[in-house]
Amino acid sequence: MAWNSARTLILAVAAILPIAHTLGLSSLQDLQVRQTVGATNWTAFGCYTDNGGARTLSGSSYTSPTAMTVESCVNFCSTGSNSYIYAGIEYAQECYCDNFIRNGATSVTSSQCNMPCTGNAAEFCGAGNLLDIYYSGGQPPPAPIIVPSVGNWTSLGCYNDSTARALAYGAPVTEGMTVEGCTSACYTAGYPLAGLEYSTQCFCGLVLDNGSGPTPASDCDMTCAGNATEYCGGPNRLNIYNYTELVPTTPGGGGGGGGGGGGGTTTVSPVTSGLPGTWGYTACYVDNANGRVIGNEYDNSNMTVENCIANCIGENFTVAAIEYSTQCFCGDYLINGAALAPAGDCSMGCEGNSTEACGGPNRLSVYSSTGNVTILPIPAPQNTSLPGQWSYQGCYAEPATGVHVLPYELDWTTNNTIDACLNQCAAFGYPAAGLEYGEQCFCGDITDVAGNGGFLAPETDCNMPCSGDPIHICGAGDRLSMYYWNGTMNVWHMPENIGHYEFLIGGLIVPLIATVGINNKVTFLEKWGTSEYDNSTGAYELDLTLVDNYRLAWREMHVKTDVFCSGSIILPDKGGRQINVGGWSLESTFGVRLYTPDGSAGVNGTNDWEENVNELTLQRGRWYPTAMMMSNGSILVVGGETGSNASPQPNLEILPKPPGGDTVITLDYLQRTDPNNLYPFLMVLPSGRIFIGYYNEARILDPITFDTVTVLPNIPGEVNNFLAGRTYPMEGTAVLFPQYAPYTDPIQILICGGSTPGAAIAVDNCVSIVPEAENATWTLERMPSKRVMPCMVTLPDGTYMIMNGAQQGVAGFGLATEPNLSALLYDPLQPVGQRVSILNTTIVDRLYHSEATLLTDGRVLISGSDPQTYYPNGSYVYPEEMRIEFNIMETDWEYNGQYTITVNLFQGTTSTMRISLVAASSSTHGNVMSGGRILFPEFACSGNTCTITAPPNAYVSPPGWSQLFILDGPTPSHSLWVRIGGDPAQLGNWPDFPDFTLPGV
Template sequence: MAPSIVQAAFSALLLVHGSAWASPEVSVIEKRALVPPSTLPGKWKYYGCYSDPGPRTLSGSSFAGTTMTDESCVAYCANLGYIYAGTEYSQECYCGNTIATTGAVAAVRDCSSSCAANATQPCGGSNRISVFWSGTAPTAGPTTNQEALGYGFYGCYTEGINGRALATGTDVVGGAASMSVQACVTACSSGDFTFAGVEYAQECYCGNAISNQAILAPEGVSGCNMLCAGNSSEYCGAGNRLDIYRLGYSGSSSTITVRSSTKATTTTSVTLRTATTTKPSSIIKIISTTTSATSAASTVDLPNGWKYAGCYTEGANGRALTNQQPGGNTNTIESCIATCIGLSYSVAGLEYSSQCFCDDYVYNGAALTSKSNCNMPCAGNSSEMCGAGDILSIYYTGTLTVYQPPTAQKTGLPGSWTYQGCYIDNVNDNHALFWQNILTNNNTATSCLNLCAEYGYMAAGVEYGDECYCGDSSALIASGSTKAAETDCQVPCSGDNNYYCGGESRLSLYYWTGTPLYVWHKPTDYTAGSYTFLIGGVVVPLVTTTGINGKVTFMEKFGTGAPNTTGAYELDLAQLSNFTGAWRPMHVKSDIFCSASITLPDKVGRQLNIGGWAGASTYGVRIYWPDGTPGVWGVNDWQENYQELALLEGRWYPSAMVMTNGSVLVIGGEVGSNSAPSPSCEILPRPAGGYSKYLEWLERTDPNNLYPYLFVLPSGGILVIYYNEARILDESTFDTNRTLPNLPGSVNNYLAGRTYPLEGTAVLLPQYPPYTNPVTVLVCGGSANGNAEAIDNCVSTQPEVAKPVWTIERMPSQRVMSCMCALPDGTYLILNGATAGVAGFGLATGPNLGAVLYDPSRPVNQRMTIMANTIVARLYHSEAMLLQDGRVLVSGSDPEDGVHPEEYRVEVFSPPYTLNGKTPPSFTISNKDWAYGATITLSNIKIPSGNLTAVRVSMVAAVSSTHGNSMGQRTLFLTVNSCTGPATGATCTVTAPPKVHVAPPGWYQIFVLDGPTPGDSHWVRIGGSIADAAGLGNWPAFPDFTTPGLGPVEAGTGN
């Protein structure tokens, strides 16, 4: 009988058409409280529940074992001289003398895992540690300096790729042995740099941008752990790690830093030329002159080709010549021209007796004035005139070009962009447009607008010279932004100082005014679909799988759920009104936390689950043979025996896929919880001698490649998508046949990823007869390291074409930890997840309560429809699963964030075709074992519309849903050859897919559609002879595993 906690604790909250109600007859039974021991040695006492997100909150010695109690951990740490002890995840013990800054106090209830050897005591939880303290005060140790001379600590960063994160290496007073944060900041400040960084204890670097793909260190602040050579009380980075400080930064990266006026007026600073510069835009109005030399320079021996242009005023809104050089007491016409020639400039200017400037052009509308205004003798030769106050004596070679003063770019804009004016930003410290890019050397209206349009944004703005923002006009209006004076937007663009790019907290704003870049459909009737409560759950599932017996299996991780569950249950949809009968308890022997599941192509559709959380669980191979029928419980259970049947390598977060030869590919993962990668693949059933192949690209991209997406391609090969990369593998050797272009990320971070922990979701789009068109893969959502801004787009490509290109389509909202479910009409439901953060316990915020329907039959960028909302937050560990009646089962959510509950409620989402009021079609089928290319007869087909020409038939592969990965997913439409007889009982023939690469061997739901409306499906197998050739039905050959044998699908198998 099902555990009583289910009915007692979770039937009370029911979601019916968007509202919740509680039954007064139900009494709530709480999980028993865990109590820390009150008697500990010496002054030791319980200190609290802390997060342990990695690196470790307690970083000293550790051990693990099944004899774990809080007392045994305290004794272990005390004997080693530590002042802190902590227990975690039932059987782990950690020691330390400090609590890492990454560890934060968590809710007591978060430490909900009981100790392995004492079920009444708390031993932490997942990423939660129960901490005990000896009473001894921690020794004061080194810290990260938070501020020095107006520069705030900006983070521990990796070094750049193929170049420095901060470009300018700098000496400090006293040399490397005197290195401290203040010494480095002093040196960078004197050079007028925005950023300062200390590295490897004794190195100092400066810059005005963080360059070369440097990012926040994945391990956090703890990665910068080397003491400063000149101050052992503070840290100065580490090997390939910098503690970076930013001028004016006060700890909030979401607020623009207020810079000094000298920073804003970049054209007044002294710049020494080191390389040729980009020529100004030819769009600006110019005045070209070829003035001959005048008597003012007649006594000066000019270099060959050089001429005197005359006496010019300084620029109207900035320097006429932007590159000042050392002049001083020796400044003469000859020395200044020589300096400019040496730096490859074609224009030289002398001002105020001792100043020398170089450039290739004259800027800011500098104007020719009376030669008598250049009346100050040169500091190095009193017989020569070197300009005056705000007056330059200008010399040049070639053609002298004078540019008018900068202005906001209003013409020559790309696409259909239109200038809107200067607008206020940062009202109440909120950006008017969400997505920010810092383009230190190349920000222009053109570059910013092109970038925003590429990612589907129709509002864009440039700010403070080097900042580019993308977003929506609605968000700008909601932020409170209003129009400001044009004179507020007068900071030159970093990429073209002939134009202005906003100002301090001021946007030069542009709107896309042409044909919309995207269209989101927003129905208000039944076509928005609906969420409804289905049943209260018994577990918070980690994996759900559709069974060919018409039921759904739920598997849960250990440690965070109800204490008296069995680890696995089967939901009988025919007994929803009988709570106890609806949930059949099953059992697993090891922890399936972050494992993978698929349905095997054997003749009974067994379910395979592999991998797990730690120790032996990571090697786990678990098999279930679905039995029973709707309304009648089966008797089979999960079978596993680690001693007999195990993976070759431990795998946490792996993926699995049935290959074209009927065997199972297992790929990726890590050897255990937040541990080293398992950068390899292996095969089940295990070939003679075993088989495991090292995959360099998995090791290189760990930990951002977990739960990679796997697809068999119709033309051959296996498509793998991991992190932000994709490649096609040879299906025999698993060598790389071809590497695809990297997936685009978000508009401000091309390093954003799509697989766990930057978790998005992926599917293959439908295949249609004759199955010769290249298949399309769709990947939606995801997130980024560092700022953890969730992605708000889908990308798609055709991996089989010669030059695949990723197409970007904006989604209506940001989404990470999302799910995507294939529907029988060829559309896809995107749902669940959060609007910010990354996957993991307590690492995401802002539940995304809305669903989106993606319709590939519509034009690109018009495929998304905003669907109904739910009231149930579905965050970390949620699932979406297609049922046989065409609805989507929605389950799970285990965020462990102290805000949102462990979610036991099970919902269904009803797509529009279930709500259109039309009677669904129905059919029967006797042949449930299909050969490739065979002609199949569907009988007793009832088509309520009466239109047999509108009949369509689709097949949707069996799926296991976990962590945004729909393992096994595939949708095909079949050729309907003919339909004869009356619409109340017709007979139709269809043609099965032609080959194994189009439809890999396995079990599929077959749907008959009357126009847009599908009826209930039937399960069939295709490719059974291939599965038999691989001997899958006889595997594994151990006496404690039940195997179905080989041969055809037997009558009565499959619902």
């Protein structure tokens, strides 16, 4: 037997019983989090995330491999030259100090900081990438700021620099560096641009050279050597300031104060003839008095008026403007209330022709193809005519820590508008929206604003026009034009009954696939051959009636090849066999394995998994395939890869294999979307057609030719990333909505969770669609938290329980963090946006390779993921209950047949009773291979005898086994198994080989 001391923890969850109670779970952990530190004022502040590349506490630090304690770290951070208000301990031996919590660190549950201190094993000292933080109660010193203006100098923000300088002139500053000192030095030297870098350096120039452009304000994070309350750039970063009037002198260069290299007697004038078409000179205009008056810059070291106009014509613009002798700007209008300047102010000769006037410092020589120039007013906040229920809140400041007030950022460099931003945030369920730096849109929750340190700033701080709407303001550098949704956008219910978790039994393995058999026992398959346990046999069966006796509850079974990341379903034959296909590598990827459940409650079966790769295999090797029972009783197997992280297997095949040669059909869309389409979602629709969902796409297939009938709209992703995926490895989960007799309503499909490429931010929404509706569209509903690798279980009352997974990462070993410990209930009968209820939480992390399975008594069995450090202990007693009881004589149903049951109700009457049929399924990697199909059939009762009408056809209910539940309100009976539609493909007589037992049809 494959007994091992390292066991998985298997929980049963009662989510729907009216008398459920939350159990008090205790921990085996005896260590303590210090709430106070000695006789000091320091107190525990919480467990926070950390990142070696961007520390949460970035002040002084030290490491002590043998003597670290909470007291020693607090003492280090609060005495001598150190005077910090936060102290944090990590990895049992590292101490960090700071006055601010930086870099987006977030609070997590205190139990995650669980490493004992190296100097005192009775205390916690954080964990890997987690800090136990202590707080002195003091106030931090004033945070440094980017000085917004000095006299006529205004901040343009933070810009990048390099060895090829953005500003060519290095200005001497005799005293300690300050913003005031640098701008004064550049003014004296006759330059309109000043830049401060690396705390001590000052540079001046006429233009920004060598490709310098804006960077996030947080990049300029070094304080001035002469004033620590001001920022003076950073490494290769410049805080740039612009003089908005004329400087008293112009630096050398000739040409009447400009380029061209000529002497002072050169005549400089606008070009009034020889221009293309209807182009002509308009006037000299002031730039930067209230910000740039025209965008779309095209610089040229050999600039002429003709060159600039040609650029603008090529980009289909009607206005051209030249500045500083080398800068060309194009547009269709001037913005920011552009004002006329004296003609003589535009006196700098063009670099390519010193006789042509090319503007001046903050002056533009403007040309137009229409004869007139439209001037848009100085932008103002948009506080009327807003979409939906949005209202303007004012100008808000980002915190000095560099953490964004709202977490989701969209960058629209040319088309940012307030309406577009607000509509995008609302579409994804976010009631707070902020616009920053003209081109950025941020979405989040209203609670994020205060939680991340945002605060109301002077209205004048927000002064940058929107990139797509120049008459309205979209924040500024580190300033947000903030909008809130006036009303409740998401209704997440908090029911009185939130269910409870109970410890069921210790596991033998980390299971990958869990399946409830028609013998009411649960089979578990694991990655045999690559198991964590040397003596594992790869397969086990759990008798739920024996869970109080660990050694009797488990039956050892066997597989012959590695089922790692395979797919399973239950067959419609008389034996209710379970079939498993695919696997890890080599011959296991071709594997076809069959098991006929036997035995009964309390009595061991003797059947085992049957497999022979010399007799029965797939036509293609598959790792991460999906299997589905088709309406004709055949088995559809789709997708996967040729082996672990190998080349794609972008095709489908049928079992039993049709006669003839190779019958595999290639699917080009699986080739194109590999590797983000593994374990695709497959479901039979009431029309008989097949829904397939893969990566962020979906389509409807013909059930005979498998040609595409309809390409559905792409599946929505995250608010700021439409490339988010829903199938492995950006793993979400999917089910069918309930179907009610007479089954005439169009079917809907629900998909929840997923993740994004790159940053791997988990998705916090569910989407649903009526796939066969004309012009079908997705409906998005936000969940209370992010979730990748979720599991979703169909409950007997037609609701769905969502649990397990993580809030960051993707599926795979060690590729996800921040476990999601909460459970949700999704009720499709509630209005859109009000369908989610928040259930109880668990103490057990369930990430990669976890499963959730509906048991015959209505509980949900949760298993899998990595073994845990902390286990609940004590005695757990399932609450006493009075369940509805029923019996049935006929369990082999024909379509549209009528079948009689006798019920025994302990509460209520048959007039309030409900009956549901939950299709047999197998759970792996969040994929419910049956689509979580649930039907509510027609029935009529006389006394305690009820007649149920079976589903009408194989499109509504593909042939197979279902759990029949009777509900007297919220409480389900124990289910009984019925077979619907027989075995039309005669799978019970397949495969006809000596090594396989045939149960018959």
